[in-house]
Amino acid sequence: MAPTATTVTYGDDAYKASSDYGITVKSKDGTITIPSGLTTSDFTITDENGNEIASSDYTASGHLKVGTYTVALNDFGMTAVQQANTKYKLAADNYGTSTLVVTPANVVITPTDNGKTVGAADPALDFSANGLADGDTKASLGVTVKRVNGETPGTYTETASVPTNDNYTFETNTGVFTIYKKTSSSTxxxxxxxxxxxxxxxxxxxxxxxxxxxxxxxxxxxxxxxxxxxxxxxxxxxxxxxxxxxxxxxxxxxxxxxxxxxxxxxxxxxxxxxxxxxxxxxxxxxxxxxxxxxxxxxx
Missing domain, CATH: 3.10.430.110 (Ribosomal Protein L9; domain 2)
Known part of the structure; x- marks a missing residue:
């Protein structure tokens, strides 16, 4: 028997430090009874280096970071399974492992349309980030927005520069910066x-x-x-x-x-x-x- 292999997207609230991951166990041939009520505390989850996950494996918002993790029943879990199957003497090699894969979430970055009157200073350029995990902020992404140079009336393209991020993949759109003509009160x-x-x-x-x-x-x-x-x-x-x-x-x-x-x-x-x-x-x-x-x- 082994925990069920699972693939989730970064930001899934079921895989926060404070959550019960809802890991299930499956018997290979169906002869072993899997007890109900197993919780995260009945499993050991280790990172790609074989270290049991710790606070450093979670982002500031509390989400499990992108990566491939190994999941196995620990002593508490194996005891619970043994107690549900008293007619069998279960050995360590009866318990297998599986993987928990956390894949990057996709975020769409769109520069906010902006503008000014000719001759004025440029305002600060901003952007929206659609698809962020709960608790993550767009400020943490390090995105910079710039526009095509020019100071004559007209429209200029805004583009976003996005640093790489282990927990996100990015799609980027463009925005429009408009320089408006002055108005005059002259007759x-x-x-x-x-x-x-x-x-x-x-x-x-x-x-x-x-x-x-x-x-x-x-x-x-x-x-x-x-x-x-x-x-x-x-x-x-x-x-x-x-x-x-x-x-x-x-x-x-x-x-x-x-x-x-x-x-x-x-x-x-x-x-x-x-x-x-x-x-x-x-x-x-x-x-x-x-x-x-x-x-x-x-x-």
């Missing part, structure tokens, strides 16, 4: 323009003189062209001059794109832009009659 104001009808032709190189002025110095305004502005509801005469009237002037998609390119670390939106206006007044025209003459009594 961008388009100037008001007043012109006289006919003073500027639509499409002229100089345009109507529209400019964009930020309310604070954290915004850079690039060189903008007339094509970056839109005159809302504009109508033109046959000579391609903006007709008399008042019009709202806005920064169009091309202008916003140019502004964003000039400020790559700041979020630029159309809400930041205050529209301007262009007012076209009538041109003054002087009518002068031509001088004329004729002879007396002619038409």
């Amino acid at each position: 961008l104001n388009i100037n008001d323009v007043n012109i006289t009808y006919g003073a500027v032709s639509n499409g002229s190189t100089g345009g109507y003189g529209f400019t964009l002025t930020p309310s604070s110095s954290d915004i850079t305004v690039p060189t903008l062209t007339p094509a970056d502005f839109t005159i809302e509801g504009a109508t033109y005469s046959g000579s391609n001059h903006l007709n008399v009237g008042s019009y709202v002037v806005s920064l169009n998609a091309d202008g916003l794109k140019a502004l964003q390119t000039a400020n790559p670390d700041t979020t630029i939106t159309s809400d930041m832009v205050t529209a301007g206006s262009i007012n076209v007044k009538k041109a003054n025209v002087t009518i002068v009659a031509n001088d004329a003459k004729k002879s007396l009594r002619t038409s």
